[in-house]
Amino acid sequence: xxxxxxxxxxxxxxxxxxxxxxxxxxxxxxxxxxxxxxxxxxxxxxxxxxxxxxxxxxxxxxxxxxxxxxxxxxxxxxxxxxxxxxxxxxxxxxxxxxxxxxxxxxxxxxxxxxxxxxxxxxxxxxxxxxxxxxxxxxxxxxxxxxxxxxxxxxxxxxxxxxxxxxxxxxxxxxxxxxxx
Amino acid sequence: xxxxxxxxxxxxxxxxxxxxxxxxxxxxxxxxxxxxxxxxxxxxxxxxxxxxxxxxxxxxxxxxxxxxxxxxxxxxxxxxxxxxxxxxx
Amino acid sequence: xxxxxxxxxxxxxxxxxxxxxxxxxxxxxxxxxxxxxxxxxxxxxxxxxxxxxxxxxxxxxxxxxxxxxxxxxxxxxxxxxxxxxxxxxxxxxxxxxxxxxxxxxxxxxxxxxxxxxxxxxxxxxxxxxxxxxxxxxxxxxxxxxxxxxxxxxxx
Amino acid sequence: xxxxxxxxxxxxxxxxxxxxxxxxxxxxxxxxxxxxxxxxxxxxxxxxxxxxxxxxxx
Numbered sequence: 279x280x281x282x283x284x285x286x287x288x289x290x291x292x293x294x295x296x297x298x299x300x301x302x303x304x305x306x307x308x309x310x311x312x313x314x315x316x317x318x319x320x321x322x323x324x325x326x327x328x329x330x331x332x333x334x335x336x337x338x339x340x341x342x343x344x345x346x347x348x349x350x351x352x353x354x355x356x357x358x359x360x361x362x363x364x365x366x367x368x369x370x371x372x373x374x375x376x377x378x379x380x381x382x383x384x385x386x387x388x389x390x391x392x393x394x395x396x397x398x399x400x401x402x403x404x405x406x407x408x409x410x411x412x413x414x415x416x417x418x419x420x421x422x423x424x425x426x427x428x429x430x431x432x433x434x435x436x437x438x439x440x441x442x443x444x445x446x447x448x449x450x451x452x453x454x455x456x457x458x
Numbered sequence: 459x460x461x462x463x464x465x466x467x468x469x470x471x472x473x474x475x476x477x478x479x480x481x482x483x484x485x486x487x488x489x490x491x492x493x494x495x496x497x498x499x500x501x502x503x504x505x506x507x508x509x510x511x512x513x514x515x516x517x518x519x520x521x522x523x524x525x526x527x528x529x530x531x532x533x534x535x536x537x538x539x540x541x542x543x544x545x546x547x
Numbered sequence: 548x549x550x551x552x553x554x555x556x557x558x559x560x561x562x563x564x565x566x567x568x569x570x571x572x573x574x575x576x577x578x579x580x581x582x583x584x585x586x587x588x589x590x591x592x593x594x595x596x597x598x599x600x601x602x603x604x605x606x607x608x609x610x611x612x613x614x615x616x617x618x619x620x621x622x623x624x625x626x627x628x629x630x631x632x633x634x635x636x637x638x639x640x641x642x643x644x645x646x647x648x649x650x651x652x653x654x655x656x657x658x659x660x661x662x663x664x665x666x667x668x669x670x671x672x673x674x675x676x677x678x679x680x681x682x683x684x685x686x687x688x689x690x691x692x693x694x695x696x697x698x699x700x701x702x
Numbered sequence: 703x704x705x706x707x708x709x710x711x712x713x714x715x716x717x718x719x720x721x722x723x724x725x726x727x728x729x730x731x732x733x734x735x736x737x738x739x740x741x742x743x744x745x746x747x748x749x750x751x752x753x754x755x756x757x758x759x760x
Contacts, residue, residue: 283621283689286681288757292750293678294614296720299742300727301513301607307729308604309509317517318611322749324525325618328625330757337756382734403522414529414536461548464596467556471567478571486627490578493619494570497589500608501559504596509605516611520586521618528626603729610727670726 279329287329294322302396306385312395319396320403332415341408344401351398358390468502475499489527493519551599551662554655555592562588562651576631576690579623580644583686586616587648587679591655594672598659603668606675613675617682624689631690641691648683652676709751716747 279287302315327335359370367373370387377383385392475495482488496519503512566588569581590612597605624631656676660669717740724739725731 279621279625280689280692282685283624284757286617286685287621288750288754290614290617290678290682291753292716292720292746293723294618295746295749296723296742297610297614297727299746300724301611303738303742304607304728308607309513310607311510314510314513314517314611317514317522318615321517321521321615321618324521325621326753326756328525328618328621334753334756337759338752377734381730381732382738407522407525410526410529414533463548463556464552464559464599467559471559471564474564475567475571478567482571486575486630487578490570490575490582490623493582494567494585497563497585498567500612501563501589501592504593504605504608507600509602509608513608513611516608516615520612520615521622524619525622525626528622532626667726674723674726 279331283329287325291322291325294325295319298322298400299396302392303382303389305392306388307380307382312392313399315392316396316399317403319400320407323400323404324407327411332411335411339404339408341405344404344408347401348398348405351394351396351401354394354397355391358387358394362387464505465502468498468505471498472502485527485531489524489531492527493524496520496523549599551595555595555599558588558592558595558651558655563592575623575627577640579620579627579631580640580687580690582623583616583620583683583690584644584648586612586619587652587683590616590675590679591651594655594659594675598662603663606668606671609675610671610678613678613682616679617686620682620686621689624686632692641687644691645684645687648687649680652679652683712751712754713744713747716750717743720746720750 298315298317298319298321300315301310301318302312305311305315323339324335326338362371362373363369365373370391372386372388374386376386382389472495475491475498479488479491479495482491496515500512500515500519503509503515563585566581566585570578570585572578573581590609593605593609593612597603597609653676656672656679660672663669663672720743721739724743725736728735728739
């Protein structure tokens with residue numbers, strides 16, 4: 279991609295991340311919530327692939343870590359629900375005091391649930407797109423058609439992708455010299 | 459009538475975008491039309507006082523849907539190209 | 548049905564509808580440029596609605612649009628790079644699309660800033676305006692760089 | 703040692719900018735809001751720095 283697009287992406291990525299976190303945190307005060315904010319944050323991470331190249335995204339995104347974060351978000355949601363159960367109220371009932379309306383603390387346990395859902399949705403979208411990207415981006419060194427996002431198969435994700443060209447790209451990393 | 463003019467206009471936009479989405483046959487063109495339909499829907503939800511739903515539509519429909527559609531198009535094209543190359547060998 | 552909602556309807560009919568028709572017809576390059584323009588206009592309509600319905604929380608939708616809009620356009624640049632760059636862009640198209648994408652932003656953001664309560668909300672509106680202008684101008688330029696230009700992929 | 707200094711400087715710069723943006727975005731300013739904002743700004747600053755390093759490294 280041209281240089282201004284790369285600079286724009288590197289400048290806007292943290293802003294998008296912060297917007298996502300802002301939308302997650304203010305779920306109970308203004309429109310937004312865990313899901314919307316999580317998707318915005320996940321899209322921010324993929325700015326790396328869209329504006330720079332796939333290898334940059336792969337350096338930052340380790341699918342194992344995000345699968346773990348997905349599970350952790352889900353577990354967080356459950357624990358907040360169980361917390362209410364343990365303290366004698368029904369599952370997921372609000373046990374925290376209601377602060378003043380219009381502030382973060384006004385939602386009782388809702389901000390905690392929003393945060394858990396935010397983490398879970400962001401991680402789930404990253405893992406989902408990782409599957410899409412691994413499928414769609416394969417080594418094309420055989421016929422020299424330069425593909426933007428080359429990824430040596432058997433990388434962090436470790437899955438071989440059926441999209442690989444029949445010549446078999448076992449030697450792919452070796453032949454990477456020609457491409458960007 | 460004046461009170462819900464924005465709703466009527468938003469519904470008109472969704473109708474136009476929806477028809478275009480149905481008529482578009484080529485997936486690449488459809489990806490662009492889907493993005494337009496997503497925007498029209500988000501405006502309709504905003505005008506109908508449903509900002510949370512509009513925000514969800516914006517978050518998913520602006521960048522994620524086109525990305526997934528175009529990645530699938532690339533995968534299908536790559537498979538077709540490699541099959542054609544096999545026939546030539 | 549105050550003035551802001553009337554302005555929002557006008558912007559929808561005069562600006563968003565043609566952009567939508569531009570998305571639904573014509574070559575892929577023009578569709579992507581129209582999509583970039585439609586995203587900017589949708590964000591501006593959100594600002595007008597936030598003023599018309601007296602709900603400052605609608606500006607969050609404009610913020611998300613201002614941040615994600617260019618990403619949606621760059622997706623086409625990234626995945627359809629070769630196809631988009633095959634046809635040479637006419638300079639007239641480039642100029643008009645850049646102007647169309649950038650001119651309405653101050654025309655909407657400034658009145659809303661004046662009308663909104665001064666202080667941090669004006670800063671927020673100005674920030675959204677800057678994001679919209681930067682994103683739209685950048686995407687138009689990225690989409691219309693001639694093939695020989697800096698548009699080499701993946702570097 | 704210098705590398706860690708530049709890293710801290712970059713993170714700090716991003717953090718200040720993003721915390722300021724957070725204050726602009728929120729409606730009511732109170733201690734909890736600032737705390738959450740500081741955390742979110744730190745996270746986003748780390749993300750920004752990691753992205754820059756990932757993009758630059760060849």
